[in-house]
Amino acid sequence: MQHNLTVYNTLTRTKEKFEPIHPNLVGMYVCGPTVYSDVHLGNCRTFVSFDLIYRYLLHLGYKVRYVRNITDAGHLEGDNDEGEDKFAKKAKIEQLEPMEIVQKYTLGFHDVLRLFNTLPPSIEPTATGHISEQIEMVKQIMENGYAYEVNGTVYFDVDKYIQEHNYTILTNRKLEDLLNNTRELGGQDEKRGRLDFALWIKAKPEHIMRWPAPWSVGFPGWHIECSAMSRKYLGDQFDIHGGGMDLAATHHTNEIAQSEACNHVQPAKYWMHTNMLTVNGARMSKSAGNGFLPGELFTGNHLLLKRGYSPMAVRFFMLQAHYRSTLDFSNEALDAADKGYKRLMAAIGLLDKIIPASQNKIDVDIKTLRGRCYAAMDDDFNSPVLIAELFELVRLINSVYDGNQQIDATTLKMVKELIQHFVFDVMGLKEEQGGTDSEQTETLMDIIIDIRNEAKKNKDFTTSDRIRHELSAIGIQLKDSKDGTLWNKI
Known part of the structure; x- marks a missing residue:
């Protein structure tokens, strides 16, 4: 193109x-x-x-x-x-x-x-x-x-x-x-x-x-x-x-x-x-006492920070502002970016769990969405607009996963390519949890789901519901389907 x-x-x-x-x-x-x-x-x-x-x-x-x-x-x-x-x-x-x-x-x-x-x-x-x-x-x-x-x-x-x-x-x-x-x-x-x-x-x-x-x-x-x-x-x-x-x-x-x-x-x-950085609206500087180093931002070891933020969450936060715009650091803005980054990664994690429709059914025009992503970056590397377009894709992925929309195998492949191109190749984001930790999480969730399925089989719905609710409270959603119970981060 x-x-x-x-x-x-x-x-x-x-x-x-x-x-x-x-x-x-x-x-x-x-x-x-x-x-x-x-x-x-x-x-x-x-x-x-x-x-x-x-x-x-x-x-x-x-x-x-x-x-x-x-x-x-x-x-x-x-x-x-x-x-x-x-x-x-x-x-x-x-x-x-x-x-x-x-x-x-x-x-x-x-x-x-x-x-x-x-x-x-x-x-x-x-x-x-x-x-x-x-x-x-x-x-x-x-x-x-x-x-x-x-x-x-x-x-x-x-x-x-x-x-x-x-x-x-x-x-x-x-x-x-x-x-x-x-x-x-x-x-x-x-x-x-x-x-x-x-x-x-x-x-x-x-x-x-x-x-x-x-x-x-x-x-x-x-x-x-x-x-x-x-x-x-x-x-x-x-x-x-x-x-x-x-x-x-x-x-x-x-x-x-x-x-x-x-x-x-x-x-x-x-x-x-x-453009320059500000903290809660004031220019960031050591003399003002509101300047912090990357390590302090990652650990939260600074008086102005409520907690630490991961490098990818901070990168995502930086890309939410156009490079020529002032970037204002605040706990609220960093919290919002952290949630946005996790929501994006959670949706990407669902892609391999989606089963494409057997018929050539397409409920969304991926080509048009892809064109808008390129248009955003072609406009002086406008990463905030690109992110907004990618969250349209997040909504689509979640809707398909929940069974509210359907896409065929060809469209699903296009979605995955779009994610690879813009989230990973262009924006430079990556999944921070990997290797052994990720494998342990998968294994742990398999054990929890097995326990819940056993409780349901024994008609112990109190335990079954308690597992669902407590997982939801820590940001993990369970979804029961004909193919079994799937989970994702929310």
């Missing part, structure tokens, strides 16, 4: 038809984490969102080169490239080599994303593994006249750049506003302009992570790493550049400037950003 996939492009602030630069081949770069602390939920929301995008592009048949970087070089506090280096500070406190910190938090990051069932990227480059590429890019920018060196540190010349380019094209902000929000130059400041930013920074004697470069022994600025790595693996221009919306104003704005100054072309055709 034909697909008219549209994506919202932050660069143009409009929805555009998705047309990759090279047919059937998509280059996608997503800014990864800085690995000197635990991954936070804002990161997780971004990576789950782009996992959905990645999965859908693969489902449509595109070959996708998905690059997600790891920031492990150590960067200075704040956007002005000033202050104490975070890696050095942490290394001193924990008495570790910086790369021990990198390894610890990189493994933790991967562990969390595995719990969320995200697919690994095609390439996951590190900043420290691409120092030479960053140095070469800085050289090229200087040769093109858009950077200058002062005392071993190289700065990007924003004033020169804005004479020929739109520096705020991504955010549409006024330069006057940017200047007003930037501190005045002090007597010791080396930069020519207040908006200039460091491409290469001369290391102080106490700085641990350092590399030799033509200008000094130092380390790269924060912004240059993504430009250098995306260029190496995806070329001067590629299709999708993604990240959280908090990166747009500074990091991505400076990425565009660097890349254009070096390569004379916009680095990405489509810029896509995920």
Whole structure:
């Protein structure tokens, strides 16, 4: 079937038809984490969102080169490239080599994303593994006249750049506003302009992570790493550049400037950003005391959480909001998502218990429903609408299982394919209870049903009804039929 996939492009602030630069081949770069602390939920929301995008592009048949970087070089506090280096500070406190910190938090990051069932990227480059590429890019920018060196540190010349380019094209902000929000130059400041930013920074004697470069022994600025790595693996221009919306104003704005100054072309055709997280309506942050880590969300070990929630329930919760919408965490919203996820999985569990009608009887148009599912995802990856369509399918499955509707074998096969494509392949959900636990549950339910059947045979209806009612109270429904007693989670 034909697909008219549209994506919202932050660069143009409009929805555009998705047309990759090279047919059937998509280059996608997503800014990864800085690995000197635990991954936070804002990161997780971004990576789950782009996992959905990645999965859908693969489902449509595109070959996708998905690059997600790891920031492990150590960067200075704040956007002005000033202050104490975070890696050095942490290394001193924990008495570790910086790369021990990198390894610890990189493994933790991967562990969390595995719990969320995200697919690994095609390439996951590190900043420290691409120092030479960053140095070469800085050289090229200087040769093109858009950077200058002062005392071993190289700065990007924003004033020169804005004479020929739109520096705020991504955010549409006024330069006057940017200047007003930037501190005045002090007597010791080396930069020519207040908006200039460091491409290469001369290391102080106490700085641990350092590399030799033509200008000094130092380390790269924060912004240059993504430009250098995306260029190496995806070329001067590629299709999708993604990240959280908090990166747009500074990091991505400076990425565009660097890349254009070096390569004379916009680095990405489509810029896509995920929205922020809130907790009970307030912005999530550590300073506000309302920020929690994924592990705390899973265990419920946080003052704001009534209980823990499984990774798949949290993933389902995240997908209930469009990636460009604010996602608000609350116990009520998480409880609702948990119930919705379990209801979806319970319906899927009934599929193998449904006996198709002997005649070619179809009470629902699956082809139309499938078309609506594709239409939802083609509309800028609209997962909330997709979920609403899938719950139409849940209602159908439950109705057929209860004997209120009938479907033939061909239609039942189409239903199963639709579930596989959209629930598992595209949304990336999975049944969390598996293996031995699942087998034990099946065995236990067989024993309970046998006891109940024996009670009914002996006309002990009090015991029979008690078993049914108490199972119902814990979310398990029994259904008596001519084929025996079946059960499902409700």
